Amino acid sequence: MLGMFDSSKTVSALIDSARALPRTTAMAIGGCLVMALSALAAATLVVPAPVNAQQSGGEVRRAHMGVASCAGSTCHGRSIGDGKPVSQNEILRWQEEASPGGAHSRAYRVIREPRGQAIIRRMGLNEDGVRRECLGCHASPGARRIQEGVDCETCHGAATGWLSSHYAVGATHARNVSQGMTDLVDPQVRAQVCLDCHLSGDGPGEFVAHRIMAAGHPRVAFEMDLFSALQQHWTEDADYGERKYGNPRARTNGMRNWAVGQAEAVKRSLALFSQPALGQDGIFPEFYFYDCHSCHRRIYDNQDGAITKSPNPGRPIPAGMPPYNDENMIMLLAAARTVAPDLAGQFDTRSKAFHAAMTRGRGEAVQAAGALRQTADALSDRFAGAAFSKEQTFAIMNTIASDAIASRFTDYEGAVQSVMAIDTLLNGLVNQGMVSQSAAAGLRGRINQAYAAVREPNGFQPAAFRRALGGAVASIRSLR
Numbered sequence: 001m002l003g004m005f006d007s008s009k010t011v012s013a014l015i016d017s018a019r020a021l022p023r024t025t026a027m028a029i030g031g032c033l034v035m036a037l038s039a040l041a042a043a044t045l046v047v048p049a050p051v052n053a054q055q056s057g058g059e060v061r062r063a064h065m066g067v068a069s070c071a072g073s074t075c076h077g078r079s080i081g082d083g084k085p086v087s088q089n090e091i092l093r094w095q096e097e098a099s100p101g102g103a104h105s106r107a108y109r110v111i112r113e114p115r116g117q118a119i120i121r122r123m124g125l126n127e128d129g130v131r132r133e134c135l136g137c138h139a140s141p142g143a144r145r146i147q148e149g150v151d152c153e154t155c156h157g158a159a160t161g162w163l164s165s166h167y168a169v170g171a172t173h174a175r176n177v178s179q180g181m182t183d184l185v186d187p188q189v190r191a192q193v194c195l196d197c198h199l200s201g202d203g204p205g206e207f208v209a210h211r212i213m214a215a216g217h218p219r220v221a222f223e224m225d226l227f228s229a230l231q232q233h234w235t236e237d238a239d240y241g242e243r244k245y246g247n248p249r250a251r252t253n254g255m256r257n258w259a260v261g262q263a264e265a266v267k268r269s270l271a272l273f274s275q276p277a278l279g280q281d282g283i284f285p286e287f288y289f290y291d292c293h294s295c296h297r298r299i300y301d302n303q304d305g306a307i308t309k310s311p312n313p314g315r316p317i318p319a320g321m322p323p324y325n326d327e328n329m330i331m332l333l334a335a336a337r338t339v340a341p342d343l344a345g346q347f348d349t350r351s352k353a354f355h356a357a358m359t360r361g362r363g364e365a366v367q368a369a370g371a372l373r374q375t376a377d378a379l380s381d382r383f384a385g386a387a388f389s390k391e392q393t394f395a396i397m398n399t400i401a402s403d404a405i406a407s408r409f410t411d412y413e414g415a416v417q418s419v420m421a422i423d424t425l426l427n428g429l430v431n432q433g434m435v436s437q438s439a440a441a442g443l444r445g446r447i448n449q450a451y452a453a454v455r456e457p458n459g460f461q462p463a464a465f466r467r468a469l470g471g472a473v474a475s476i477r478s479l480r
């Protein structure tokens with residue numbers, strides 16, 4: 001019988017540590033930068049050649065300059081975030097020990113710590129194996145020192161082309177981007193960067209296969225806006241609005257980032273599934289693509305053996321077949337209904353056709369995946385140019401809690417996505433000045449109740465969850 005597994009890092013635990021705190025408190029965490037940096041510089045581990053400085057995804061990944069090259073005290077190495085035009089304490093925030101904000105600087109270290117070592121031991125990996133299976137996500141492709149984990153240039157792009165010019169007089173975001181800086185302000189670009197590691201990619205060591213999870217790796221769950229907030233090391237002030245959006249009052253639209261993130265995740269999952277080398281594992285399909293808890297359940301063998309499966313109208317598949325993990329498809333449909341209603345029907349039809357094709361064979365499933373991916377792509381483009389007004393955002397939240405969508409939260413994964421979505425959308429309304437901070441704070445308790453309903457992966461109860469979610473959305477509606 002399959003074991004019940006415990007994803008020891010639940011999303012709700014993350015929320016407790018991040019959004020429960022006002023951002024300013026989270027940022028005030030101290031620490032000795034000088035010591036931390038010299039520890040980086042003094043690290044004496046033998047450094048193998050860059051993991052995949054060679055071809056990856058058709059593009060040559062250039063070697064990195066390294067974190068030290070960002071660390072000047074008039075650059076990103078301040079201990080107090082009072083710099084201009086950026087706070088300049090970004091390195092300190094990237095290294096925050098006590099919070100998810102510092103996770104990327106710890107990414108290499110965690111594979112040397114007990115949980116990482118246990119995974120490596122169970123998989124029987126030697127150093128080459130670790131490089132092959134782990135370092136695509138736990139170090140930076142092209143990093144100068146792999147100990148630096150996911151370094152600045154992993155996300156911002158290899159700095160050789162722009163390092164010396166990006167702080168000079170006359171530098172603009174557009175010019176930096178033209179010199180090779182990655183345009184993380186563009187939600188489609190940002191999603192592709194994050195998803196490489198937070199969903200999986202097809203580069204070397206970028207796929208967190210079921211075998212890795214079965215050896216003890218946490219399930220990867222991601223929502224772009226929330227996770228951006230959890231590792232936010234930058235400050236969005238008037239100057240940021242001016243530099244990035246040409247308007248001092250503009251703030252990053254979290255609702256748009258959420259929606260584009262969902263579309264890009266659907267595209268990515270289907271693209272990976274369509275690759276023969278990743279879509280299968282021996283005689284089986286690769287279990288990574290399915291809803292984890294659909295297999296990992298208890299069996300009751302007694303007379304009136306309880307059936308725990310709940311009917312799911314979004315997945316026309318017979319009982320007894322594992323469903324494709326559709327957490328992002330459900331969110332995408334909810335966003336499409338409001339923001340791109342003309343494409344919503346097509347997306348719904350194609351996602352059902354895809355689930356059905358999964359019961360018929362790999363060839364048909366891959367073909368249906370291609371069609372679905374096309375619609376997800378069109379939605380991503382549409383969202384990238386949409387306003388996500390207050391009205392639309394409330395409508396999306398209502399849709400998520402409506403019967404049509406909520407009846408699809410039969411599995412833990414989709415339920416977690418929906419709570420992250422409500423949290424993110426409300427937060428986005430606050431950041432856009434469409435809902436007051438104090439009104440939103442008054443609803444925190446309701447959102448926390450929804451988080452509590454997904455705290456225990458193995459005790460997930462769809463009906464109770466839907467009630468908690470419905471309650472949260474009903475009280476949010478009062479802000480309209």
Ligand code: HEC
Pocket residue numbers: 009110111115116117119120123130133134135136137138196197198199200201205206207208209212217218219220221
């Ligand atoms: C597709 C990218 C990817 C691959 C491949 C990958 N990981 Fe991870 N790993 C992650 C992400 C993302 C997280 C954080 C999950 C979260 O909290 O959402 C993580 C978390 C972990 C953690 C938990 C860290 C903590 O703070 O508790 C350990 C340990 C770990 N990985 C080890 C490994 C090992 C060992 C391998 C290779 C056998 C590996 N990982 C392969 C992406 C990956």
Ligand code: HEC
Pocket residue numbers: 067070076085086087090091094104150151152153154155156183184185190228231233234235240243
């Ligand atoms: C996991 C990806 C990631 C890593 C690692 C990362 N950043 Fe960022 N960074 C972002 C994102 C996303 C933004 C927000 C979009 C933007 O402003 O470009 C951002 C914004 C910034 C900004 C604000 C830019 C502005 O114009 O106001 C600075 C400065 C910055 N990062 C510096 C760093 C430094 C220095 C490091 C390494 C210590 C680093 N970042 C590591 C993703 C990352």
Ligand code: HEC
Pocket residue numbers: 009014099100101102103104106107110136137138139140141150154155190193194195196197198224226227228229230231
């Ligand atoms: C090169 C791989 C890589 C990329 C790219 C990447 N991450 Fe990560 N991220 C990781 C790994 C590995 C961890 C887990 C490290 C640990 O537990 O210390 C992680 C952890 C995190 C965490 C903390 C989660 C937790 O459970 O504490 C957040 C938040 C996060 N990443 C956000 C982002 C965002 C947002 C982006 C894109 C802007 C991004 N990451 C891009 C590899 C990556």
Ligand code: HEC
Pocket residue numbers: 001002003004005006210213214215216218219287288289290291292293294295296322
């Ligand atoms: C199609 C069915 C199926 C799906 C879907 C599935 N698993 Fe598994 N899982 C298995 C099987 C089979 C084993 C091996 C059990 C054994 O070795 O005895 C396993 C083992 C595991 C184990 C080790 C459990 C133990 O007690 O040794 C973990 C952890 C795990 N899976 C996590 C996951 C996660 C996370 C997901 C979702 C990404 C997932 N599984 C999806 C069938 C599945």
